[in-house]
Amino acid sequence: MAIADETSYEEMIQALQQYLSRLNDHCETLSAAAEDCIDNMEGDVNAEKASGRVQTCVKKISDNFETVQGIIDGLQRELDDLRNTASMMDDDE
Numbered sequence: 001m002a003i004a005d006e007t008s009y010e011e012m013i014q015a016l017q018q019y020l021s022r023l024n025d026h027c028e029t030l031s032a033a034a035e036d037c038i039d040n041m042e043g044d045v046n047a048e049k050a051s052g053r054v055q056t057c058v059k060k061i062s063d064n065f066e067t068v069q070g071i072i073d074g075l076q077r078e079l080d081d082l083r084n085t086a087s088m089m090d091d092d093e
Helices: 003-040 045-062 065-092
Strands: none
Touching (some): 003 045, 003 065
C-alpha cells in the first residue's frame, strides 16, 4: 500500500479526534456558562430560559459525537484492512 494512503487515513482520523475533543471542550464551556448565568442572575426567569436554550443546543451538538466517533471507527477499520491487505501482498512477493 502506498504510504500516502496510510498517511491520509491517519491524518483524517487524527483530525476528527481533535475535532471531537475541541467540540467537547466547547460544549462543556457553554454548559458552564449557562449555569453561571443562572447563578449570577439569581434564578432570573429569562436567564433560566436562555440557559435552557443553550443546554438544548449543547445536547443537539453532543448527540452527534457518536456519529463522528462511528466515522472515526470506520476509517480505522478501513485503514487496518488496507494494512492487512498490503501485508498479505508483501508476503506473497
